[in-house]
Amino acid sequence: MLFVSGEKPERFAKAMAAGADLVCIDLEDAVAPARKEAARADALHWLAQRSAGPAQPAVALRLNAVRTLEGLRDVLALAQTATMPDWILLPKVEAAADVQCIHAWLGARCPSLVALLETPGSIDGAAAIAEAGGPLAALMLGGADLSAELGAQFGWDALLYARARILHAARAADLQAWDVPHIDLQKPESLADETRRVLALGFDCKTAIHPQQIPVIHDAFMPPAERIEWALALRDALPAEGASGAFMFRGGMVDAPVVRNALRILARAGQR
Template identity: 40%
Template sequence: MSRRWSAPGGAWIITPALAGERFAKARSCGATVALVDLEDSVAPQDKDLARERAADFFATTHPAGPVPAVRINALTTRAGLRDLLALADHRPPLVLVPMVESARDIEVAAAVLDSDGYTPQIWALIETPRAIENASTILAAPRLEGVFFGAADYAAITGASRTWQALLHARAVLANAAAAAGVAAIDSPYFDLTDTDGLRTEAEQARALGFTGKTAVHPRQVPAITEAFRPTEAELAQARAIVAARGRTGASIANVHGQMVGAPFYAAAQALTERAGHQAT
């Protein structure tokens, strides 16, 4: 199976590490991954306490629930380095590194965290123009499992608006680099909690571009994201028919339900059925 589909996709819920009262909801809202945040949502004077609360989250997470994860602080800060040292003891399954602009950031995180019996998934948060320029190099890091797009920081740095059209170039570059590297790509949150239609539309656009999931900033956003990234029955039926036709005829081109399909269609159909199988497990 492709690495893209073995990595968790769909809806990821992000919760501040200091908001312990929200942890239970994060575990039960149906998200694929529950991400505890040590970075933007935590004031500098509260970083030590946030690490303690995050450790409590990892200690109490049920195996049947979402994948427990943590967003640390940037590795160019003392807080980020302290996060790595603390996490080496607590061993969360997935670590998101923000403000990544070089593959070296991934190498540093892996060097500190990896040990006998523990090699967490390491993901990069791509949120600066320099990171977009270096995307192909960053995503080639051997220990990198996936990438996030950080729309808010990217827009703030570039002066762009946070609209889909304004950030389409950055998203397209990242989605293409992720596909080339064989890693998963998760889209930025949709920050308007009252606009479910807008959330659904943006999630569908992200999926169409090649992203494998999207972040939720509130549990109420999880169902719309999950639905947007789940193949429809019609899509699955067509994909299975294409895969079956290739297996039955062995031909490079075939007629499936009135559509002429070739090698790219077979590859896309196979990827869709693999993704659906992974989401069902």
């Protein structure tokens, strides 16, 4: 997912053409307080005019925090518009009720929701937030805010515990887990390494703040050629439909979890 500032409507089209799977117009951190109203209007106008299609990436809107006046204004404006984004990102979620309120206010038109967990309290309450139900589809780490509140470095070691809590809570509730952007644009090798690490943990999405990060992330998402070859061969060797239990493959025993892993590898490689 690629973030684009709601202050910069002239960049919306460029973001859509950058190759991301999802583009998020940010009305929160990327918008100065004095520009909130104008950014909201520009984003909703663009959403109403955009031409959606299979060749276009999905579109998300990051609102201001639910417990703020600007967040309330965002929700009221969305409730009155005819066109919804495909996803809504909810920053600084502290409880399941924050998610449930958005669903109640937007009703049946509410799109998929992503809860950003950005405080020590939200990390501790990740499992309860994940059970909010309704259109909640993912939990996302808000690493910059969390690091600031912890007084910790915005780095891998300091955020590993939070990533693990978010992943476990998401999976227990059958949700996706999304990771925070890598903010250093001058170190693509660090972005690639961090992306591979979050994928190894089990995350589904690595977010970006600049178009130049997209190909780096996509390359990191692609499994190694030998893993793809192994997964293809395993898929072709699966017993006939209806068979169950373990079976031998290349000298080793294969069971259902191994097969699921192989199918995940093929899905990530675009070879479902």
